[in-house]
Amino acid sequence: MRVKNKTFLVSGGASGLGEATVRMIVLNGGQAVIADLDSTKGEDLVAELGEAVTFVKTDVTNDEDAKSAVAHAVSHFQTLHGLINCAGVGIAKKVLGKRGLHGVETFQKVMQVNLIGTFSMIQHAAEVMKENEPNREGERGVIINTASVAAFDGQIGQAAYAASKGGVVSMTLPLARELSAFGIRVMSVAPGIFETPMFATLPEAAKQSLGQMTPFPNRLGHPKEYADLVQHIITNPMLNGEVIRLDGAIRMQMK
Numbered sequence: 174m175r176v177k178n179k180t181f182l183v184s185g186g187a188s189g190l191g192e193a194t195v196r197m198i199v200l201n202g203g204q205a206v207i208a209d210l211d212s213t214k215g216e217d218l219v220a221e222l223g224e225a226v227t228f229v230k231t232d233v234t235n236d237e238d239a240k241s242a243v244a245h246a247v248s249h250f251q252t253l254h255g256l257i258n259c260a261g262v263g264i265a266k267k268v269l270g271k272r273g274l275h276g277v278e279t280f281q282k283v284m285q286v287n288l289i290g291t292f293s294m295i296q297h298a299a300e301v302m303k304e305n306e307p308n309r310e311g312e313r314g315v316i317i318n319t320a321s322v323a324a325f326d327g328q329i330g331q332a333a334y335a336a337s338k339g340g341v342v343s344m345t346l347p348l349a350r351e352l353s354a355f356g357i358r359v360m361s362v363a364p365g366i367f368e369t370p371m372f373a374t375l376p377e378a379a380k381q382s383l384g385q386m387t388p389f390p391n392r393l394g395h396p397k398e399y400a401d402l403v404q405h406i407i408t409n410p411m412l413n414g415e416v417i418r419l420d421g422a423i424r425m426q427m428k
């Protein structure tokens with residue numbers, strides 16, 4: 174599928190990897206719908222990028238919001254061809270912490286946003302995309318999720334985060350198998366460590382040490398490099414049902 178003249182819904186599109194994806198879509202002549210909790214950053218991006226972009230305030234943990242975001246895409250651009258799930262939260266918390274137990278509520282919050290929120294967006298987007306006119310390849314849509322290398326080598330403190338991203342990894346193949354009947358592909362990307370606002374609050378020394386864990390290139394990833402992979406996945410129809418690590422060969426240590 175080409176990006177040009179196609180409409181893509183980007184959850185978490187107001188910041189970081191999602192924002193870079195929105196910019197990539199616009200640069201390539203597509204339309205982007207930003208579905209994010211952050212209205213300020215979302216509206217700022219619309220003001221900067223112009224009429225190829227629209228914003229809809231969305232909490233992906235609320236299934237009605239997810240449904241409304243998809244409806245907004247269709248009412249604004251009359252169509253929806255792709256969904257890129259970038260909304261997510263990262264937490265680091267030990268099960269047996271100095272100040273008490275991890276807590277089930279924290280675990281549930283992370284699962285709600287990263288895993289169930291991703292699923293919620295997928296079901297509503299797929300329902301609309303299955304009605305698209307197929308292209309010559311028979312393709313009607315593409316879904317790209319954001320997992321993490323933590324799904325494979327989660328560190329101490331990442332039980333909830335790793336479980337949520339492991340869920341994203343595990344649902345990729347069954348979703349791709351089911352939605353293949355409609356010509357909708359499903360892929361996931363598992364990024365290593367990328368320089369986004371999620372990491373902006375870390376001290377410079379911590380950022381450098383994380384960057385140095387990456388064999389090559391020996392630095393944090395740039396959000397554009399994530400968006401470049403998303404662009405390739407959109408355009409290459411043979412990519413389906415797979416999780417791609419985008420990580421400079423990093424294998425996270427215990428802590």
Ligand SMILES: NC(=O)c1ccc[n+]([C@@H]2O[C@H](COP(=O)([O-])OP(=O)(O)OC[C@H]3O[C@@H](n4cnc5c(N)ncnc54)[C@H](O)[C@@H]3O)[C@@H](O)[C@H]2O)c1
Nearest residue numbers: 185188189190209210232233260261321364366367369371
């Ligand atoms: N940055 C990294 O190194 C890295 C590595 C691996 C995976 N990831 C994953 O990539 C995705 C994007 O992360 P990022 O680094 O760009 O972070 P970010 O904080 O820059 O962006 C995340 C966006 O998601 C939005 N969001 C959070 N909760 C939401 C909700 N309930 N509903 C709707 N929007 C919500 C935020 O408002 C924000 O705009 C996340 O899923 C994250 O887990 C990031």
